[in-house]
Amino acid sequence: MTREVTELRFAYLSGGVGGARLARGLCAVLPPERLSIIVNTADDFRHWGLWISPDLDSVMYSVAGLSDEARGWGLLDDRFDTLAAMARLEPEFPDEAPSWFQLGGRDLATHLTRSAALTSGQRLTEITLRLGRALGLRHALLPMSDEPAPSFIHTKTGERLTFQDWLVKRRAADPVARVELSRPMPSAEVLQALSQADVVLFAPSNPYVSLDPILALPGVRERVAARPVVAVSPILAGAAVKGPLAEMIRDLEGVAASPRAVCEHYGGLVSACLVEPEDAAQLAEERATRYLAGDTRIPGLSEATRLARQVIEAAERLCEGAL
Amino acid sequence: MTREVTELRFAYLSGGVGGARLARGLCAVLPPERLSIIVNTADDFRHWGLWISPDLDSVMYSVAGLSDEARGWGLLDDRFDTLAAMARLEPEFPDEAPSWFQLGGRDLATHLTRSAALTSGQRLTEITLRLGRALGLRHALLPMSDEPAPSFIHTKTGERLTFQDWLVKRRAADPVARVELSRPMPSAEVLQALSQADVVLFAPSNPYVSLDPILALPGVRERVAARPVVAVSPILAGAAVKGPLAEMIRDLEGVAASPRAVCEHYGGLVSACLVEPEDAAQLAEERATRYLAGDTRIPGLSEATRLARQVIEAAERLCEGAL
Numbered sequence: 001m002t003r004e005v006t007e008l009r010f011a012y013l014s015g016g017v018g019g020a021r022l023a024r025g026l027c028a029v030l031p032p033e034r035l036s037i038i039v040n041t042a043d044d045f046r047h048w049g050l051w052i053s054p055d056l057d058s059v060m061y062s063v064a065g066l067s068d069e070a071r072g073w074g075l076l077d078d079r080f081d082t083l084a085a086m087a088r089l090e091p092e093f094p095d096e097a098p099s100w101f102q103l104g105g106r107d108l109a110t111h112l113t114r115s116a117a118l119t120s121g122q123r124l125t126e127i128t129l130r131l132g133r134a135l136g137l138r139h140a141l142l143p144m145s146d147e148p149a150p151s152f153i154h155t156k157t158g159e160r161l162t163f164q165d166w167l168v169k170r171r172a173a174d175p176v177a178r179v180e181l182s183r184p185m186p187s188a189e190v191l192q193a194l195s196q197a198d199v200v201l202f203a204p205s206n207p208y209v210s211l212d213p214i215l216a217l218p219g220v221r222e223r224v225a226a227r228p229v230v231a232v233s234p235i236l237a238g239a240a241v242k243g244p245l246a247e248m249i250r251d252l253e254g255v256a257a258s259p260r261a262v263c264e265h266y267g268g269l270v271s272a273c274l275v276e277p278e279d280a281a282q283l284a285e286e287r288a289t290r291y292l293a294g295d296t297r298i299p300g301l302s303e304a305t306r307l308a309r310q311v312i313e314a315a316e317r318l319c320e321g322a323l
Numbered sequence: 324m325t326r327e328v329t330e331l332r333f334a335y336l337s338g339g340v341g342g343a344r345l346a347r348g349l350c351a352v353l354p355p356e357r358l359s360i361i362v363n364t365a366d367d368f369r370h371w372g373l374w375i376s377p378d379l380d381s382v383m384y385s386v387a388g389l390s391d392e393a394r395g396w397g398l399l400d401d402r403f404d405t406l407a408a409m410a411r412l413e414p415e416f417p418d419e420a421p422s423w424f425q426l427g428g429r430d431l432a433t434h435l436t437r438s439a440a441l442t443s444g445q446r447l448t449e450i451t452l453r454l455g456r457a458l459g460l461r462h463a464l465l466p467m468s469d470e471p472a473p474s475f476i477h478t479k480t481g482e483r484l485t486f487q488d489w490l491v492k493r494r495a496a497d498p499v500a501r502v503e504l505s506r507p508m509p510s511a512e513v514l515q516a517l518s519q520a521d522v523v524l525f526a527p528s529n530p531y532v533s534l535d536p537i538l539a540l541p542g543v544r545e546r547v548a549a550r551p552v553v554a555v556s557p558i559l560a561g562a563a564v565k566g567p568l569a570e571m572i573r574d575l576e577g578v579a580a581s582p583r584a585v586c587e588h589y590g591g592l593v594s595a596c597l598v599e600p601e602d603a604a605q606l607a608e609e610r611a612t613r614y615l616a617g618d619t620r621i622p623g624l625s626e627a628t629r630l631a632r633q634v635i636e637a638a639e640r641l642c643e644g645a646l
Binding site for chain 1 (some may be wrong): 371372373401402404405406407408409411412414415417418419420427428429430432433435436438439440442443453456457458474570
C-alpha cells in the first residue's frame with residue numbers, strides 16, 4: 001500500500017459464505033492491525049468424532065484464497081475419498097459414520113488438527129490463530145467464544161433441532177418458529193477487539209443464526225452499540241445469495257425479505273447499510289439507518305475488494321459526521 | 324466348497340503384513356465356524372487424535388481383498404490428500420499434525436469410525452466385528468484385548484520408545500535390548516476362541532512384537548500350550564520378508580535369524596513349523612519341533628491359499644498322530 005487506507009480500526013462480525021467472501025476483501029485492503037475478524041461458532045458441531053467449525057473454516061479458507069467459491073463451502077479441488085469410505089461403513093455405524101455432512105480430504109486435516117488440539121486442552125482461539133498462521137493468514141481470526149455455543153432451531157411443528165440437522169440434514173425445509181441461542185462468555189480477545197475498534201462491521205450474513213449468536217454473548221452488544229456499525233445487506237433484491245435467510249425473515253418477522261427487515265431486526269445498532277442500488281433507491285427516505293448503494297454481489301476477490309473499500313469509505317464518512 | 328476341508332477348529336494368532344496375507348488364505352479355505360483370527364494390538368497408538376490399530380487393519384483389509392500387497396500396508400489405490408494437508412499444518416502443530424505416519428484417505432474412515440465408537444464406550448471387539456462386516460468379512464476378527472496394550476522398545480542405548488516411534492519414526496534403526504509388554508486381560512471372545520480351538524496357528528509374524536504380546540495375556544499361554552500349534556516361519560532363508568525381525572533375533576538372542584531361532588523363542592509351544600524347503604533340509608534332524616517344507620512365500624492370494632492348505636494338512640496330520 002502506498003498510503004494508509006484508513007486510520008480507523010475495525011471489528012468485523014461474520015458468519016460463513018457471504019461473510020467469508022467479504023472477509024477476504026477486507027483483508028486485502030486493511031493491514032492486520034486495523035482489522036479483527038470475529039466469527040460465529042454457534043453452528044459448530046461434532047461429526048465423525050471431530051469438532052467442526054464451519055464458519056471459522058469458511059472464513060479462514062476464503063482469506064487464504066483456498067475456498068471453493070462456486071460451491072460456497074470447503075476447499076477448492078478437495079476430494080472426498082474418506083467420505084466415500086464412510087458411506088461404506090455407515091450401515092454398520094449409523095452414529096459414527098454418517099455421510100450427510102460432506103468433509104473433503106484436505107479439509108479433514110483442519111478438523112483433525114483442531115480436534116486433537118482441543119482435546120489436549122488448548123483454547124479454540126489459540127488453535128484458530130495457529131491454523132490461520134499455518135495457512136498464511138496475517139489477520140487475526142477470532143472465534144466468538146472458546147466455549148461451545150450451539151444454537152438450536154425450534155420449528156413451527158414444535159421440534160428442536162441442532163443447527164446442522166436443520167440446515168444440512170433437513171435442507172432447511174422446516175419453517176422456523178424461534179432460534180435458541182447459547183450465551184457462553186466471549187473470549188478475552190473478542191472483547192478486546194471490540195473495545196479497541198472504532199467501527200464495527202456486520203458481514204452480509206444471516207442475522208438469526210450467524211450474527212445474533214455473537215451479539216448475544218455477555219458484553220458484546222453493549223460494545224457494539226457504543227460504536228458506529230456499518231452493515232452489508234445479506235438480502236439483495238428480495239433474496240439471499242445463498243442459504244435460507246429469505247424464508248427465515250418471512251417465518252420469523254412475517255414480512256418479505258429486505259435490507260430493512262434485516263437492519264430493523266438488529267434493533268437500531270446499524271448506522272449505515274450497504275445495499276444493491278435498486279434497494280437503495282427504495283429505502284432513500286429511511287432515517288434510522290442510512291442505506292447506501294454499493295456493489296454487494298461479490299462472487300470473487302476483485303468484487304470483494306471493491307466492496308471492502310466501499311464499506312471502509314462509508315465508515316470514514318460516518319465517523320466524520322458526513323452521513 | 325464341495326466337501327468339508329477339515330473337521331478341525333482353528334485359532335490363528337496374527338500380527339500384520341505376513342500374518343495378514345496368510346489370514347486371507349485361511350479365510351479362503353476355512354468356513355467361518357472353523358476359524359477365529361486373534362490379532363495383536365500392542366502396536367496400537369493414538370495419531371492425529373485417532374486410535375490406530377495397524378495389525379487389525381492389515382488383517383481386515385487383506386481378508387477383504389482391499390490391501391496394497393506391494394506396499395505392505397494400507398489400502399490399494401488409497402490417496403494421501405489429508406496427509407499432504409497435515410504436512411502444511413505441522414510446523415504450527417507439531418504434536419497434533421505429525422506427518423511421519425502415513426494414513427490414506429479411505430483408510431482414515433476406518434480410524435475415524437473406530438475412534439468415535441471407542442469414545443462412545445463400545446468395546447474394540449464389537450467395533451472390529453462391525454468394521455469387518457461392513458467390509459464383507461465372514462470370519463471373526465478379534466483384537467487380542469479390549470484394553471490398550473502398548474509395547475515399548477528398550478534400546479541398547481537405554482531409551483524406552485513407543486513401538487511406532489521405534490519402528491516407523493526411527494525406522495527400526497536402534498538395536499533392541501528388550502521388549503516391554505503390557506498384560507491386560509484378553510477379551511472373553513479371545514479366551515473362548517482358544518478354548519474351542521482344536522489347533523492353534525501362529526502366523527509368520529514377528530514373535531517379539533506381534534505374537535508375544537498375545538501370548539503374554541493372562542490365560543492365553545496355558546490355552547495355547549494345551550493344544551497342537553502349527554506355525555509358519557517368518558524367517559525365510561535367513562531373512563524376514565519385511566520388517567526388522569532378523570536384526571531383532573540377532574540383537575535379542577545373539578544368534579543368526581532362522582526358523583529354529585523363532586520356534587525356540589516360543590519355548591516348546593510349536594509342534595510343527597512350515598518353512599521354505601531349503602530351511603527344512605537343514606532342520607531335518609530336529610525333534611522338539613517338526614519342520615515341514617512348505618511354500619511360505621505368499622505375495623498374493625493364490626500363494627496364501629496354497630500355504631493355508633499346507634497348514635491345515637499339517638494340523639490334520641498332527642492331530643492324527645502322523646507327525
